[in-house]
Amino acid sequence: MVTGTEQAPAPATQGADGGDVPSARQITARRWKASRSILAAALAVIVLGLGLAALRPSGSAQAGDPESPTRRGTRALAEILRGHGTPVRVSRDAGDAAAAATAGTVLIITRSERLTRSDIARLQGVQADLLLVEPTRDVLEALAPGVEKAGDTFEETAEPGCPLQAATLAGRVDFGDSDTYTAPAGGTACYRDQAETDSRVYRLVQVRAGERTITVLGSGTPLTNERLDEEGGAALGMNLAGARSSAVWLIPDLPEPGSGSEEETLTGLLPLGVKLFFLQLVIGVVLLALWRARRLGPVVAEALPVVVRSAETVEGRARLYRAHRARGSAAEALRAGARERLVPLLGLPRSAADDPASAREIVTAVAQRTTYDEAMVGVALYGPEPADDGQLVGLSDLLDDLERQVRTS
Template identity: 65%
Template sequence: MVTASPPRGGQAAPEATARQVAGRRWRSARGVVAAILAMIVVAVALAALRPSTSAGALDPESPKQDGGRALAEILRQHGTQVTVARNTEAALAAAAPGTVMVVTRTERLTEEELARLSNTQASVVLVRPTSFALDAFAPQVRRQGPTYEETDEPGCTLQAATLAGRVDFHESETYETSGPGTDCYQTEYGAARLVQIPNGTATVTVLGSTAPLTNRRLAEQGNAALAMNLAGAGSSMVWLVPDVHESGSGAGQRSLGDLLPFGVKLLILELLVAVLLVALWRARRLGPVVAEALPVIVRSAETVEGRARLYRAAHARDRASDALRSGARERLVPLLGLPRSSAQDPSAAQEIVTAVARRTMYDETYVGAALYGPQPLDDAGLIALTDVLDDLERQVRES
């Protein structure tokens, strides 16, 4: 029994071709995939490394790393009376002219509590306040965004800052004032990490970082000096840390920007950049048009019918009539003995109309309206134009 031998190479050729196609696709897309994966890894790493805020953060009685017990004890040792307040009533009762009120965790305060606190006669230190707290205490101060330049010089005349010198802020909000005030520890873009504005006989100080007050960062650079100069500037100090259960509705006073963690904001930004890069990558082939052989042979009649259907569906009688007149002129010009370039030359329109009128039974007005007139008003007019152009071409050929 005789059997036909398999093709040379057997099935290896199709498999090799499939692998080559897959390889080409992977090589063309791996750069974008790698960039997207890198952005996701960076965003996840930053979100994981960013320290979370515990319930006892900036609490003057908390010995944890983000607590403020060390600063409160140092102030007491230097003769400053420190009163810890857990609600607005206690803070207002302890506050008096010459007292410094340090207000932390402003996201736990309601709008009504913020309004009551803003009427105090004591000097106020706001530690990383929300936008609602800024509106209540210092409406001329606006938040500009976070920064991560850790150490900086004061660059201002505020005594509390000049005596402290360089301070490690780590992650810090920045602010801009639109009225009288003192801006300290400014970034290269002019936004300040520490702002102090006058409030009658007292002052309102906005501190964009919690680092100078926490147990963990107190010993770095001039953090302790800055914290003591701000909190211990008066004869006594009231440290307000609102309890969550007493101001549970205060969380609703935080804006969307306050509620979103920085890692989420960064991830959204990187995803937008990734989408933009993918769009640019997919649109990079903007070179000249390249002529390619059609995979199948398409009859010219089918092409004409297809384009005609598109014109009809779009009611594009203007483009259809222009195409009919342009084609008619292209065919008439050689028959009239004129150069082919004159078919689409507006300056040669009168010459073409005169030549056609001499070779047909129609006058120049009729011929001009047929070859260069306005678009038909309806489909019937378009069909009539086709008949007129065919008749002109027939008479010129027969003449």
């Protein structure tokens, strides 16, 4: 006995073969049990993606800006260089920076993701030494030949471990999240990633290209106002940026909307890690689909779990029509069914049942084979909407009588 607010479990119905048919609640529970592993896997992928995004510090429009006093700016380093007698010219246009970067100058490039291909082409011809801070792959290939990006590391501090004087004088440096590189033959590499099994992966690489010295720095964190006084960040920044008599600091403005539309594609702008993530996601989805897919085989006949009598279907639809007082729809359904059954008996094509142009022909043929005149037959097969339920019932009886007389004539 069920009391209070308790409810008895929904009983299972019996099918035509006498077996129990699961209730809607049981079916829902089975579907949830079958799909929860898929939902859990999708949720895990989403959480993993959010976690990886959270591990990388958020960017700032003023990051690496030598005129910005914010935490991510580099104004302190620029002022220190000026205080030690190294003039620093800040440029926000690649063409202007290329013109100002002469021999005996260090060209510092930050926020290289804002450079277009035409900007990179202008910078390839400068005679000044280059200091590339977190360069993109395109900038790295064009301005630092032979240096290849290896990946990134979350190991923050590192020792120089190299004979480069700028690094040995600075000593231990806190890089934070940093890109890593491999050095070509003849290059100098410093601050090796201890967590990487490959001993050739470094945070700082310096190479010679003709009369120029090109230095690639994997992180701009030790140069920022917030971290400049930590470890040997200030010394490393001064030794690299102040290696010549003057410095030109290029931090490009954002390109005009549409200016790079013909130079970069969406896939070209996506980092390699993002592409690999989506590739792994696609492979995982395909493997999951293959695992969950059913094997193709011959068609197997199965007994229906429930047998529904046609009369119940008709009664159910009739109740819906009645609940919405849709006498017009009900009458049209009755007339359409009657016409479809009558036209084969009259020797007319089945398409004539729904063809308005054949209405007169159908009405005449039915009137000739019944006791009703054409006016009554026309009202029965193509008449107006019944005014009440009584007229709808009368229409149903009239259509039945018409069909009966046509069959027996």
